[in-house]
Amino acid sequence: METTKEQYHSIIQSKLQDAQLRNNLLNGMDTLKTNRKNLIANRFIDWESLREKAKQLKNKNLSKLDSLLETFEKNATQNGLKVHWASTPQEANEIVYELMQQNSVNKILKGKSMASEETHLNAFLKQKGLDPIETDLGELIIQLIDEPPVHIVVPAIHKNRHQIGEIFRDKLNAPLETEPEKLNEIARIHLRKEFQEFKIGLSGVNFAIANEGAIWLLENEGNGRMSTTACDIHIAFCGIEKVIESFEEASILNALLIPSATGAPVTCYNNIISSPRKEGELDGPKEVHIILLDNNRSNMLKDSHYYQSLSCIRCGTCLNHCPIYDKIGGHAYLSPYPGPIGKVISPQLFGLNKFSPMLDLCSLCGRCSEVCPVKIPLAELIRDLRSERVGQGRKNVIGTTKETKNPAEIKAMQSFSNLATSPKQWRLMLYLSNLLAPLSKPISPILPLLKQWVTYREFPAINGNLHKKVSQMQGVIYE
Structure with a gap:
């Protein structure tokens, strides 16, 4: 569904008037930025050289992504993993649905997966009468109040501990608590009952290793390991751009991802899955299914300029440093992907005609480009996408139609150009x-x-x- 300027103006105004939201975001963003800054200063010798190396590494992998995908499928299949290809969100969702139907399952437990948010899997399964249950703490919180993630890494950062305590009291019939330890205990007790009886678990993928036919998952919570090992069937959602040639290269990206995302040197859980449960092993799923999702990524890849946005490793640091995001939060972007990276990839994934107004949520200050660990020129790409919507630019972005052209905007910019050059x-x-x-x-x-x-x-x-x-x-x- 196409988003309009009126929709954006309405939700932005409501978010700006929400003092509690702005305070929560300010506290959360300041903490993440400070942790990142201190870690880089105290732990890394040459952060900028590492960024440059990661940029070149991603560009190299994207340049031969077609062959890497074939290599990954071949090696993963040899390892006993089942690889599925999905050109569209609908195809990806149908694969999950069919697996649930084949195994007579009406409930699926989900680890964190932005790709499944991209395909709106939860809404799709609910329409089929099935029950998707989020197990990531942040995702659980927002699912209880029927909200989408507000951030690609910390989905409930817009809620403070007092608000979360009220949510747990109202939705889980728990005693009102405000201490993080008590809140975690409530969520743990609630989810343990679900983990005892589930058959299918779902996760995202941080890196898919072509040479090994394996996937690498990064988590800060134990639910990620539970969702992928305690079930009979594990389904992993993976955007095709996540495929990397080797573990050595993925390790370089990992060294940048976690510090950029949370300001921590490493994450709590590193799960590398290379096969289903083997004979004699006591845990692990009997089947592992990997859904390789395209959803217009191939179209992005063929453009010699916009392909750079596929280098994103989903760290979220561009959101943390954005002076627009920390005032209005992720919901105001009306897209699964908010913030600077959202403004770059949403029009390309879903169509410029659908998310054209999102491009106005940017001051072009350039902070996002400065902090991106893989050096994506986000501010430049946002500016160029603005050109696309008025009929200029490269004209390769999907959904570029006459509806995206605003005559008043074009006339205003022409007038400004005449004024500024005289x-x-x-x-x-x-x-x-x-x-x-x-x-x-x-x-x-x-x-x-x-x-x-x-x-x-x-x-x-x-x-x-x-x-x-x-x-x-x-x-x-x-x-």
């Missing part, structure tokens, strides 16, 4: 702005354009004599 007109505009600013400030809350600005920002300070100061610094004399 020294006389530009100086006149600054002079008039400086002259009228004192008059405009008192009535700005009712002026059509300014009222949207001053609702959440200070009135802009405008200095009409700025051009003279710049001219003097440059040694240029204007008549």
